[in-house]
Amino acid sequence: MTDQRPSARTGRDRGIPDATVARLPVYLRALSALADAGSDTVSSEELATSAGVNSAKLRKDLSHLGSYGTRGVGYDVELLTEEISLALGLSQRWAVALVGVGNLGHALAGYAGFASRGFRIAALLDADPARVGELIQGINVQHIDDLPAVVEHEGISIGVIATPAPSAQLVCDQLVAAGVTSILNFAPCVLSVPDGVDVRKVDLSIELQILSFHENRKAFGAQPNQFAKKQPPGRLTTLPGGAAGTPPAREVVNE
Amino acid sequence: MTDQRPSARTGRDRGIPDATVARLPVYLRALSALADAGSDTVSSEELATSAGVNSAKLRKDLSHLGSYGTRGVGYDVELLTEEISLALGLSQRWAVALVGVGNLGHALAGYAGFASRGFRIAALLDADPARVGELIQGINVQHIDDLPAVVEHEGISIGVIATPAPSAQLVCDQLVAAGVTSILNFAPCVLSVPDGVDVRKVDLSIELQILSFHENRKAFGAQPNQFAKKQPPGRLTTLPGGAAGTPPAREVVNE
DNA sequence: TACCGCTTGTGAACGCTCGCACAAAGTCGG
DNA sequence: CCGACTTTGTGCGAGCGTTCACAAGCGGTA
Ligand SMILES: NC(=O)c1ccc[n+]([C@@H]2O[C@H](COP(=O)([O-])OP(=O)(O)OC[C@H]3O[C@@H](n4cnc5c(N)ncnc54)[C@H](O)[C@@H]3O)[C@@H](O)[C@H]2O)c1
Ligand SMILES: NC(=O)c1ccc[n+]([C@@H]2O[C@H](COP(=O)([O-])OP(=O)(O)OC[C@H]3O[C@@H](n4cnc5c(N)ncnc54)[C@H](O)[C@@H]3O)[C@@H](O)[C@H]2O)c1
Numbered sequence: 313m314t315d316q317r318p319s320a321r322t323g324r325d326r327g328i329p330d331a332t333v334a335r336l337p338v339y340l341r342a343l344s345a346l347a348d349a350g351s352d353t354v355s356s357e358e359l360a361t362s363a364g365v366n367s368a369k370l371r372k373d374l375s376h377l378g379s380y381g382t383r384g385v386g387y388d389v390e391l392l393t394e395e396i397s398l399a400l401g402l403s404q405r406w407a408v409a410l411v412g413v414g415n416l417g418h419a420l421a422g423y424a425g426f427a428s429r430g431f432r433i434a435a436l437l438d439a440d441p442a443r444v445g446e447l448i449q450g451i452n453v454q455h456i457d458d459l460p461a462v463v464e465h466e467g468i469s470i471g472v473i474a475t476p477a478p479s480a481q482l483v484c485d486q487l488v489a490a491g492v493t494s495i496l497n498f499a500p501c502v503l504s505v506p507d508g509v510d511v512r513k514v515d516l517s518i519e520l521q522i523l524s525f526h527e528n529r530k531a532f533g534a535q536p537n538q539f540a541k542k543q544p545p546g547r548l549t550t551l552p553g554g555a556a557g558t559p560p561a562r563e564v565v566n567e
Numbered sequence: 568m569t570d571q572r573p574s575a576r577t578g579r580d581r582g583i584p585d586a587t588v589a590r591l592p593v594y595l596r597a598l599s600a601l602a603d604a605g606s607d608t609v610s611s612e613e614l615a616t617s618a619g620v621n622s623a624k625l626r627k628d629l630s631h632l633g634s635y636g637t638r639g640v641g642y643d644v645e646l647l648t649e650e651i652s653l654a655l656g657l658s659q660r661w662a663v664a665l666v667g668v669g670n671l672g673h674a675l676a677g678y679a680g681f682a683s684r685g686f687r688i689a690a691l692l693d694a695d696p697a698r699v700g701e702l703i704q705g706i707n708v709q710h711i712d713d714l715p716a717v718v719e720h721e722g723i724s725i726g727v728i729a730t731p732a733p734s735a736q737l738v739c740d741q742l743v744a745a746g747v748t749s750i751l752n753f754a755p756c757v758l759s760v761p762d763g764v765d766v767r768k769v770d771l772s773i774e775l776q777i778l779s780f781h782e783n784r785k786a787f788g789a790q791p792n793q794f795a796k797k798q799p800p801g802r803l804t805t806l807p808g809g810a811a812g813t814p815p816a817r818e819v820v821n822e
Numbered sequence: 823t824a825c826c827g828c829t830t831g832t833g834a835a836c837g838c839t840c841g842c843a844c845a846a847a848g849t850c851g852g
Numbered sequence: 853c854c855g856a857c858t859t860t861g862t863g864c865g866a867g868c869g870t871t872c873a874c875a876a877g878c879g880g881t882a
Pocket of ligand 1: 412
């Protein structure tokens with residue numbers, strides 16, 4: 313799961329496990345679909361299937377919130393939706409600041425999935441004077457220097473960073489200084505923040521590289537280089553060149 | 568970490584742990600920065616700091632690849648870069664198909680981070696006839712029906728889904744049928760795939776909701792509703808309305 | 823060559839997560 | 853009211869991931 317652990321739970325603390333928190337939004341989505349389909353109640357088995365998890369795991373996850381099921385029947389869709397929303401803090405609408413209105417920033421600004429889940433893009437900010445003043449989805453792009461005032465005025469506590477990596481730490485510091493305590497980072501870099509500030513990252517390249525690993529593993533079952541031991545100039549060199557014979561690629565999968 | 572576990576490792580199998588695989592790309596990025604800065608060697612302590620992890624964890628992670636460090640000295644930056652790249656299967660350039668050239672798809676198509684990490688966008692596809700033929704970053708948008716031929720011709724093994732959620736499963740099935748064995752999904756839904764196909768998801772809303780949870784926790788230390796027990800109509804109703812007195816919201820953060 | 827300081831690689835302990843399996847607790851039909 | 857059936861909530865064991873702490877190994881120095 314994404315890393316850079318958020319809010320190191322302080323040993324004691326009767327909190328909900330991180331792994332559970334990460335799944336609650338998925339359950340919420342599945343519940344929403346069930347509600348649209350007209351279901352009033354749902355069993356852990358059904359809900360688990362919709363969410364793509366084991367039913368025992370689902371029940372254990374929900375048990376952390378309290379006892380909201382009915383034995384022999386299942387869970388009330390509406391009630392459970394409310395309880396999960398409450399646990400996630402979605403009973404209030406969070407204001408979000410989006411910094412960096414480039415390619416990705418434009419897509420994010422126009423994303424309907426924010427509003428529908430209880431988040432409001434309260435501000436768009438950029439450092440480029442040419443972008444300031446631009447109107448995107450009815451929101452005016454403001455200069456990054458106005459950040460403190462905007463955060464204060466709009467009551468913003470969540471920031472999204474969509475600037476190039478070299479600027480990300482600077483922007484992050486500015487967000488923190490302005491009072492933002494949760495940050496979602498799209499730039500491919502590690503951010504350092506003071507205690508009490510949570511950072512989560514979304515990194516395309518990392519996801520692709522993980523897929524690459526598994527793809528590679530599928531292509532060559534278990535490699536021969538089982539126990540490598542620093543062969544001085546054994547298999548040599550030049551990374552993006554072509555490492556000893558391009559693999560058989562295809563013919564592996566397909567049903 | 569993202570979830571929907573890729574390629575259930577079959578019990579035995581001397582493979583690299585998933586948690587380690589997920590961090591290798593981060594190390595790679597840190598190494599790249601060190602190389603640019605002119606370092607020839609690096610200690611586990613330095614590299615761990617750059618990557619934002621514990622140095623013991625870093626060493627254990629690297630130990631899964633083999634013994635490529637020198638005691639008393641550290642790791643050779645270039646050698647380690649090669650070894651990690653090799654382990655991740657980045658010594659070859661993977662061809663990627665991007666399906667859904669809407670808001671997000673456009674941003675992704677123009678993203679330089681793909682190419683620089685060894686991925687090549689080999690095809691853009693969409694179902695909307697109005698988009699077919701459009702030229703984006705020098706690549707022609709093709710119709711989704713041409714998927715099988717394109718996958719075959721370009722040797723594509725990785726697919727990226729950037730269509731609306733209702734189309735995602737259909738597109739996924741088409742990708743799998745065409746021979747794609749790794750999928751990165753941006754649509755907010757669960758995909759089901761046959762064994763042998765890996766799926767990873769990137770979901771904005773989930774990330775924000777996790778941040779919301781922690782933000783909420785910061786606001787109200789440990790809640791009073793410690794042991795809830797199905798209060799029949801206790802605190803009631805209407806989720807996006809205002810759950811029993813809108814919380815004190817502001818005044819919490821702003822350090 | 824013998825010694826010293828530094829850093830790796832890893833054994834071992836601990837905590838978190840997962841999934842099984844089942845008792846407890848509810849519904850429903852008679 | 854009772855008994856059969858269904859589904860939740862959870863105790864428990866196994867496995868994975870993280871961290872500590874240190875012996876082993878390497879380069880440098882006398
Ligand atoms: N485009 C994608 O699909 C994509 C995908 C994954 C990750 N990313 C990452 O997201 C980030 C943004 O990507 P992009 O393609 O939108 O880049 P971009 O260059 O199109 O946009 C970056 C924007 O950030 C602004 N900016 C730069 N420095 C700033 C600062 N100090 N304060 C405020 N604003 C600042 C720039 O003016 C620009 O408008 C990058 O880190 C990139 O690696 C992008
Ligand atoms: N825009 C964002 O910032 C953002 C952020 C996170 C997640 N997402 C998700 O990414 C997905 C795409 O978002 P978007 O804003 O780009 O939407 P969009 O509507 O702008 O683009 C979707 C594209 O997919 C194409 N499409 C639809 N059905 C198709 C099919 N069966 N085969 C091929 N192509 C098909 C459409 O023609 C359209 O071009 C959505 O699932 C969205 O929830 C978007």
